[in-house]
Amino acid sequence: MNVAVGSTNPVKVEAVERTLERFQSSITAVEVDSGVAEQPWSIGETVTGAENRARRALAATDADYGIGLEGGVARFDGVPGLSLIMWAAATDGNRIERGGGPTLRLPDEVARRLEDGAELGPVMDDRLGTAGIAERDGAAGVLTAGLTDRSRALGEAVACAFGPFVTTGNQATETSESH
Ligand SMILES: O=P(O)(O)OP(=O)(O)OP(=O)(O)OC[C@H]1O[C@@H](n2cnc3c(O)ncnc32)[C@H](O)[C@@H]1O
Numbered sequence: 392m393n394v395a396v397g398s399t400n401p402v403k404v405e406a407v408e409r410t411l412e413r414f415q416s417s418i419t420a421v422e423v424d425s426g427v428a429e430q431p432w433s434i435g436e437t438v439t440g441a442e443n444r445a446r447r448a449l450a451a452t453d454a455d456y457g458i459g460l461e462g463g464v465a466r467f468d469g470v471p472g473l474s475l476i477m478w479a480a481a482t483d484g485n486r487i488e489r490g491g492g493p494t495l496r497l498p499d500e501v502a503r504r505l506e507d508g509a510e511l512g513p514v515m516d517d518r519l520g521t522a523g524i525a526e527r528d529g530a531a532g533v534l535t536a537g538l539t540d541r542s543r544a545l546g547e548a549v550a551c552a553f554g555p556f557v558t559t560g561n562q563a564t565e566t567s568e569s570h
């Protein structure tokens with residue numbers, strides 16, 4: 392099985408590799424345009440970014456599946472503060488499936504800087520004195536003291552998006568491009 396991932400960020404590639412390990416797939420990382428803002432600000436925009444990455448990664452290769460991962464932020468009714476969210480999309484060229492990963496609250500100071508137009512990766516680096524934390528443990532790792540990390544967190548979204556392609560008896564689910 393050949394899988395194309397729509398990003399060259401090593402944590403995203405690792406998330407796909409570890410989640411699909413059982414299939415011993417060959418994974419190709421392709422840099423594609425997400426088609427959304429560098430810092431998506433809603434579930435809808437984050438999912439669209441994941442979908443675009445999945446479709447474009449598949450279109451750029453001869454893989455069997457394209458997978459896209461996108462990080463974003465959003466506010467939820469009943470949940471204080473600004474949350475970090477992550478979504479995955481998987482496509483075989485006909486059908487596209489989506490799945491979400493964990494959600495966690497960002498510190499208010501980080502939220503304020505994002506409201507001023509900054510991107511999460513650079514803001515986290517600035518706070519921590521690191522370079523490229525988004526390509527390693529990520530906010531998910533730093534804000535949970537390593538109880539999880541960005542690659543594991545993204546991996547859960549990959550499992551949820553890719554799962555419908557390898558389960559049986561799931562064909563009646565309204566899937567494809569419809570809502
Ligand atoms: O090369 P790409 O695939 O674009 O990788 P990316 O790290 O930029 O990932 P996204 O575009 O999906 O994420 C949008 C923004 O949110 C940041 N981000 C998302 N999750 C993060 C995390 O766990 N830790 C730090 N930054 C994160 C990321 O660095 C971007 O600034």
Ligand SMILES: [Mg+2]
Nearest residue numbers: 425428429430
């Ligand atoms: Mg990005």
